[in-house]
Amino acid sequence: MSASVSAPRVGVWLIGARGSVATTVVAGCAAVTAGLHPPTGLATETPAFADSGLPPLDSLVFGGHDTVDCPLPKRAETLAAGGVLPPGLVEAVQAELAAADREIAPGGPLPGDTRSEEELIAAFAADLQDFVRRHGLARTVVVNVASTEPVATGQSLPPSSLYAAAALRAGCPYVNFTPSTGLHHPTLAARAATSGLPYAGRDGKTGQTLLRSVLGPMFAQRALAVRAWSGTNLLGGGDGAALADPAAAAAKNAGKERVLADTLGTVPEGDVHIDDVPVLGDWKTAWDHIAFDGFLGARMILQTIWQGCDSALAAPLVLDLARLTARAHEQGLTGPLSELGFYFKDPVGKGPAALGEQYAALLGFAERLRGGGSGPRPRERAGEIPGPAADERGEA
Numbered sequence: 001m002s003a004s005v006s007a008p009r010v011g012v013w014l015i016g017a018r019g020s021v022a023t024t025v026v027a028g029c030a031a032v033t034a035g036l037h038p039p040t041g042l043a044t045e046t047p048a049f050a051d052s053g054l055p056p057l058d059s060l061v062f063g064g065h066d067t068v069d070c071p072l073p074k075r076a077e078t079l080a081a082g083g084v085l086p087p088g089l090v091e092a093v094q095a096e097l098a099a100a101d102r103e104i105a106p107g108g109p110l111p112g113d114t115r116s117e118e119e120l121i122a123a124f125a126a127d128l129q130d131f132v133r134r135h136g137l138a139r140t141v142v143v144n145v146a147s148t149e150p151v152a153t154g155q156s157l158p159p160s161s162l163y164a165a166a167a168l169r170a171g172c173p174y175v176n177f178t179p180s181t182g183l184h185h186p187t188l189a190a191r192a193a194t195s196g197l198p199y200a201g202r203d204g205k206t207g208q209t210l211l212r213s214v215l216g217p218m219f220a221q222r223a224l225a226v227r228a229w230s231g232t233n234l235l236g237g238g239d240g241a242a243l244a245d246p247a248a249a250a251a252k253n254a255g256k257e258r259v260l261a262d263t264l265g266t267v268p269e270g271d272v273h274i275d276d277v278p279v280l281g282d283w284k285t286a287w288d289h290i291a292f293d294g295f296l297g298a299r300m301i302l303q304t305i306w307q308g309c310d311s312a313l314a315a316p317l318v319l320d321l322a323r324l325t326a327r328a329h330e331q332g333l334t335g336p337l338s339e340l341g342f343y344f345k346d347p348v349g350k351g352p353a354a355l356g357e358q359y360a361a362l363l364g365f366a367e368r369l370r371g372g373g374s375g376p377r378p379r380e381r382a383g384e385i386p387g388p389a390a391d392e393r394g395e396a
Contacts, residue, residue: 008138011323013128013172015163016146017104020237020282021177023075023097024084024315025145026062030096033058041316043342043362044323054323054329057348063103063131065124065163066146067110068176072101082281084311103131109159117125117157124166132170139329141322142167143175144182144201145314161185166194168195173329175321176201178315179346193335198328200321200337203345206304206313208233208272208286209259210355214243215290215302216263217354227295229260230247230270235279235310258346262353283366318342327369339365 014022031037032045044054074089076097090097105127108120114119115123130141145159152158162181167174168191176182176199181348183192183199192199204215206230219226244268261267267381270289294300321343328337338349342358352358 007056007059007062007155007355008137009059010059010322010326011063011131011135011137011140012052012130013140013142013167013317013318014062015107015142015144016066017062017158018068018070018072018313019099019145019147020075020084021064021145021314021318022064023072023079024311025318026072026097026100027076027079027085027093028315029057029060029062029319030093034092036089036104037086037366039316040322041313044320049366054369056169057319057323060128061103061137061317062100062323063105064100065105065107065127067107072097072104074228079282079311080115081285084309090135091134094100104146107116107159108162115297117162119325120162121165121169124163125169128166128170131170139326139332140170140172140173141171141325141329143177143322144171144180145177146180148159148178152185155187157185157187160258164188164328165191166244168192169195169392173197173325174201175318175325177204177318177321179203196334197334198337199348200340201326201344201346201348202315203315205343205345206294206310206317207308208288209345210260210284211286211288211304213263213353213355213358215239215251215304216260217356220264221292224254225268226264226268226290227293228289228291230289231272231283233272234277234280234286235274235284236276237282237310238307239395259353272317282309284310298334324365324369337365339368355373 012025014025016022028037032042033038043049060159062145066340069114072119073090073094076085079085080087080090090396099207105328108123109115128140128142131137142163146160149158149160152161158181160178160182163173164182165188174183174197180203183189184202257267283309288304290302292300292302321340324340325337336349338347338351339361341347341351342355351361
């Protein structure tokens, strides 16, 4: 996507701004903008999105909230030592990392924090509004890339929902890249529906579930009966530690199971297990074991192994989503952006679950943005967010 020095500047406000994913987003955007690396993994940089009016990468300004205080350049050095960022990159984009780090505000609630929910929301919204004002931004998209929190219970707003409420108050489009509650809290559904803002989510589809969204339709389309589908995830880093909590893991697994139910039309036997292996750092291994029946009841097995770096898989998706959502906001679109289901395990709004169909919907969305269509969506697509399912540490 060609850049333009005259393009309005657009903010990307990251919740969990000092985590692995956020750091990779900032460093990666700077590297691609400078021509140091190709835009691998960025769907929005392919010809299908040319002339869709997306904000150029060099127009993006980064900031965010976090409860940790490790500076972004230091965090990037750690990622480089772990092989997540390539050699020499941290030094090359040091200025961009430092600039983004200066725009990170303290998050919350912190241990012992006595502020009420209203006070926290007001403070977070004020941080956003100040960021927009100081940089003269045309708009700012809030993206939650923080660690997964347990499924919300009761009426109290969990951290992810406090940040989501602040985004609405500040007039900012919102993207939930995590399985955390965010806008899905019952007390926020009405606010989101009447906010006049576009929003998207939830839970970025980067590895195991991405593969499931391809394989599930394959079995269904070939009329092969899936008897059981089990999986295991081994991962480290902050996400591994967060998902060691059974409640947080349950929030994560809900989206994985939903993809199978939606693509197969049934729920096969089997579970997904998530194991914290700290030595793996930001790398993860996902294994699936699929038992299925073929013609005349022939029993067969398919096994898959996915090994990858979660931050490197997630970062280009975050950049895509920020650009697409910003353009949707510019075009006056409101409500759930169901066409962005291509990026999520548990997408808001109504749409297909199979990856191929989701990609076709995304291409249609790109054409819609290119054509300049604006205005609110039909009522059935701009209605309330589905009810609750399941951040703040700094990793998705």
